[in-house]
Amino acid sequence: MPRYALKIEYHGGPFVGWQRQVDLPSVQGAVEAALAKLEPRAHTIAAAGRTDAGVHALAQVAHCDMEQEWEPFRLSEALNHHLKPNPVAILACARVEDDFHARFSALERRYLFRILSRRAPATHQAGLVWQVKQDLDAEAMQEAARILIGRHDFTTFRSTICQAESPVKTLDRLDVARVETLGGTEFHFDVRARSFLHNQVRSFVGTLERVGASAWSPRDVKTALEARDRAACGPVCPPEGLYLAHVGYPVDPFG
Known part of the structure; x- marks a missing residue:
């Protein structure tokens, strides 16, 4: 066939x-x-x-x-x-x-997460972004994101219903960018790894948003990672802003 x-x-x-x-x-x-x-x-x-x-x-x-x-x-x-x-x-x-x-x-999976920062309700972006009302500090979020890159036990950032055999994964990239759009300020999270745990990306972004809002420090993210305890995770953000953006293979089947 x-x-x-x-x-x-x-x-x-x-x-x-x-x-x-x-x-x-x-x-x-x-x-x-x-x-x-x-x-x-x-x-x-x-x-x-x-x-x-x-x-x-x-x-x-x-x-x-x-x-x-x-x-x-x-x-x-x-x-x-x-x-x-x-x-x-x-x-x-x-x-x-x-x-x-x-x-x-597949050798790599790449996810994009979009946060929209503005007071007015989202209209065109409704259902396509996670909207927050406050501005965020992209540099602080990037500093905290660097702590998560590499091979770690990600129990803290793993759903309790995750069926993966091990919580140990290698995170290859987690970049945070501030993007000015006609609809308002967006923060884009570019997250790449060979594979992910259940809710791992949404757990990362929910935690990093707390850093961007000055409720957490980058040191708090390090403490949460090292705790290897789901209870230490920040809030898990909603799914609306998450996109599976790319899947990499040894040879691109689409040329």
């Missing part, structure tokens, strides 16, 4: 997350239903990351196995037709080797 990689963009608001759930709307379910319109049968696809409810994707990667050969552009166009009106789009499609696996072949 020919295998295809799909680069997928979606708005996470209407969904319970990526993973298929019985009688509940999921991104996986929407894509599998579209595939069934093309080849009527049960389809099971695998993705690079199982995003939670409300989390978005700019470039999720999944793979599917088809019974017939499809020209990749034609397959993506047909899927986009059948995905309507869901806020899900196939950005690219590529024929891949049979041993390609969207999850297990």
